[in-house]
Amino acid sequence: xxxxxxxxxxxxxxxxxxxxxxxxxxxxxxxxxxxxxxxxxxxxxxxxxxxxxxxxxxxxxxxxxxxxxxxxxxxxxxxxxxxxxxxxxxxxxxxxxxxxxxxxxxxxxxxxxx
Amino acid sequence: xxxxxxxxxxxxxxxxxxxxxxxxxxxxxxxxxxxxxxxxxxxxxxxxxxxxxxxxxxxxxxxxxxxxxxxxxxxxxxxxxxxxxxxxxxxxxxxxxxxxxxxxxxxxxxxxx
Numbered sequence: 001x002x003x004x005x006x007x008x009x010x011x012x013x014x015x016x017x018x019x020x021x022x023x024x025x026x027x028x029x030x031x032x033x034x035x036x037x038x039x040x041x042x043x044x045x046x047x048x049x050x051x052x053x054x055x056x057x058x059x060x061x062x063x064x065x066x067x068x069x070x071x072x073x074x075x076x077x078x079x080x081x082x083x084x085x086x087x088x089x090x091x092x093x094x095x096x097x098x099x100x101x102x103x104x105x106x107x108x109x110x111x112x113x114x
Numbered sequence: 115x116x117x118x119x120x121x122x123x124x125x126x127x128x129x130x131x132x133x134x135x136x137x138x139x140x141x142x143x144x145x146x147x148x149x150x151x152x153x154x155x156x157x158x159x160x161x162x163x164x165x166x167x168x169x170x171x172x173x174x175x176x177x178x179x180x181x182x183x184x185x186x187x188x189x190x191x192x193x194x195x196x197x198x199x200x201x202x203x204x205x206x207x208x209x210x211x212x213x214x215x216x217x218x219x220x221x222x223x224x225x226x227x
Contacts, residue, residue, distance in 0.1 A: 034215055101162060
C-alpha cells in the first residue's frame with residue numbers, strides 16, 4: 001500500500017534550524033491530512049492537521065503546507081529543538097464518515113542535534 | 115491531560131490461542147479505533163467503532179477478529195485463534211467527534227510464538 005509515502009527515512013538537523021519533512025500521496029479522495037509524532041514505546045501523538053480546503057496551517061513552531069495539485073504535503077518545524085527528535089508520521093483520510101480511517105506513511109526519523 | 119490506556123503493554127501467546135487486548139478510551143470520546151504496526155511496517159487501520167457497532171473495517175479485520183465495548187469504559191479487540199503473523203504492536207485510539215484527530219494509546223505488543 002503506497003497511497004501515502006514518506007521518501008526520507010531519516011533527517012538530521014541542527015538545533016535552531018528548520019526541519020522540513022515531506023509526504024506524498026496518490027489517492028485523490030484524501031481530503032484530510034495529519035502529522036503525528038512518535039517516541040519509542042509510546043503511541044503516535046497528534047501534532048497538526050490540514051483539510052484540503054486550505055494550503056497552510058500553523059500552530060506555534062509547526063506549519064503544514066498542502067499542495068493539492070502535486071499531492072504533496074510538508075511539515076516545517078522552526079526552530080527545531082532536541083526534544084523534537086522522534087519519528088514523524090504523515091497520515092491521510094478521505095473524510096466523510098471515514099475521518100478516523102487513517103492511511104499512514106512509513107515515517108521519518110528526525111534527529112535534532114544540540 | 116486525559117489519556118487512552120492500553121493493557122497489557124506486552125502479551126505473549128502461543129499460536130492458536132485466543133487473546134483479548136484491552137483499551138480504556140478517553141471518557142467523553144465516542145469513536146473508537148484499532149490500528150496495528152507490524153515490526154518494520156506502516157501503521158495500519160483495522161477497525162472503527164461507533165454507537166456500539168463497527169463503522170468500517172479493513173481487509174485485515176477478518177472473522178478471527180472482533181471488537182466489543184462491554185461496558186461504558188472498555189473497548190476490546192479479540193483475536194480468536196492467533197497466527198504468527200498477528201505479532202505486532204496494536205494501538206487503540208479514540209476521538210470525541212468523527213472529525214477530530216485521533217488520540218492513541220501506547221500500544222500492546224503482541225508476540226505469537
